Amino acid sequence: MNDEMIKTDRVITQSQADTLAALLSHIIPASQDGRMPAATDIEFESYVASIEPNFAAELPSALDYLAFVAGSKMRFEALTDAAQQAAIEQSQQKLNKFYSILTPIVFACYYQNEKVLEGLGLESRAPFPKGNDVELGDLSLLDPVRTRGPIWRQSDEG
């Protein structure tokens, strides 16, 4: 086992976790008004481990490669936003598929998170049993449709 592993159920090392955190906040940073958390703040690592275990297994090598591309002197998480973006773009050729799978997983994790839903003004809950109120709609808008009369075709028409 790698010495850097900090928890037995973790799939990544601490330095990989630092790269991941920076990548996540690059994908979804906190909103400026502070209402929406960054994607760093949504327990992504445990989500991936439990919901997408196959993808979790791909994380270490992808994060290592991103860190490698970022450069030997500066760690990915220490780069400016623009430099992070440059590193991500540079890693695209090799990690294109990884990013295309990562993004929907991050978004799924993010938009099911309690803090996020509350930030959007939504309740963080299952749809059942409370359900939702939906207005009937204005049925008087159908008056012109009624006025035009029947539009079905008589079947004895030639």
Added chain:
Amino acid sequence: MVNKTVDVLIIGAGASGAAAAWSLADTGMHIMCMEQGDWAQQSDYPSNTKDWEVRRHKEMSASPNVRQMKSDYPINDQDSPISVVNYNGVGGSTVLYAAHFPRLHPSDFKVNSLDGVAEDWPIDYFQLEPYYQLNDKNIGVSGLDGDPAYPDKQLPLPPIPMGKMGNVIGAGFNKLGWHWWPSDAAIISQPYEGRDRCINLGPCISGCSQGAKSSADVTYWPMAIRAGVELKTGCRVREITVDDQGMATGVIYYDEQGQEQEQKAEVVIVACNGVGTPRLLLNSKSKLFPDGLANSSGLVGKNLMMHPWNHMEGFFEPGLDSHLGPQGSCVLSQQFYESDATRDFDRGYGIQVTRGSAPVATAINGYNRGDIPWGDGHHDAFKKYFGTNIAVGVCAEDLPELHNCVTLDPEMTDSDGIAAPKINYRLSENSLKMLAHGRARSRELLEAAGATQINDYGQIRYAGWHLLGTARMGRDPATSVVNEWGRSHDVKNLFIVDGSIFVTSAAGNPTTTIQALALYIADTMKKNLANLFD
């Protein structure tokens, strides 16, 4: 092991099998239904948990090839631009259906006489009307009376809510002077027969946790079982057996443990849907029926119709809350439903307006389109696209064509080793022209309603919801598989009641008609009990 002979054996506990079982129960006969799947549990549906948006695409995916439950059989759809979706369990595909419930029109039964295409049905709208009505009452259907697209009809319950999006799209339709109407839905808008009303959970197509969606497992099955029908789950029928006189004698099936069993029956009714039924008949080969059972016309499996579907969505100003409400039912326009000689295609289509997307789907779809980025612009973009979209689907009438078919795959099997179905399907020139017309009208509609952005996704793949035509009804045994009341021309004690008996597809969701047909066939059987096999 051979079990005791039953009077009637129904294969398949979906929309049609359930309706037929209920109707026949009052004969006092011993009626058994065999279903390969189990009961679905409302408490297991995704909308019981916060992660419902992810779960709905996994264990409750509508594709059997993705879902891969024990009761599912694989479907080879590589040679089709449309993939089949279904559910295999008590209630059949209604467990997942959107419950949009438009009837056929009178003209749909007369397409050859009126338009010179395909074949007329051997029955007409007005013969089926009392069964539409009975079905609406039995299961609980909601809608607004007075729709000028139909002969007069009354539904038992008031419409489900259109929401704010209904006002916006309705105004768009009005600007264009087009027909539109709140959708008829097999969803109860008020408490009905011991079930509580719809509370707008949203994801009807991953199962209704409230039980307000009128799927066959919560409507017909409790009634049929109370009336004495025996429902055996976990029984996968491999073939229908016949005697030397060419009469059906029962079935060979695999029980839950995968053990081969035999069940004898006086009458066999097939209700396995437009793919499962031809599969079973083609798998039922014998000396007398070397090309499959009931197939002297060669039409078993042919003429598959699935309703090609164009999907477009428009985005509007915030405040629409379009993500709320029963997902697949909002508004239906039948402006382009009836034939029109000035158009460059035969027959017509429906425009089905459905709800917007929940948060996860909004973010992922927005990213895939390039509208919701990584980084600083993410939050503003999400707000712009969340709860603001309205979906517009074009449901095109699919005319019967021999080459669109269900056959047996030479290699693929289900977990019991039974040959799986293979779909060969092409969109016809007529369908392509119809879809092009529908796309242009969908765009016009969204523009008229004030959409700020429109995305056209074209004809979509996972739209094989409606499985029709593969054992069609008719008076002539040379050109049809069953007669005008669902009895096989070749095997006098074999009936088919599911969507495979449709002669043409019409341009709307078929289940109200499938169930009306099943009730009509069961009723006709009851009226003819004394000479059922003459």
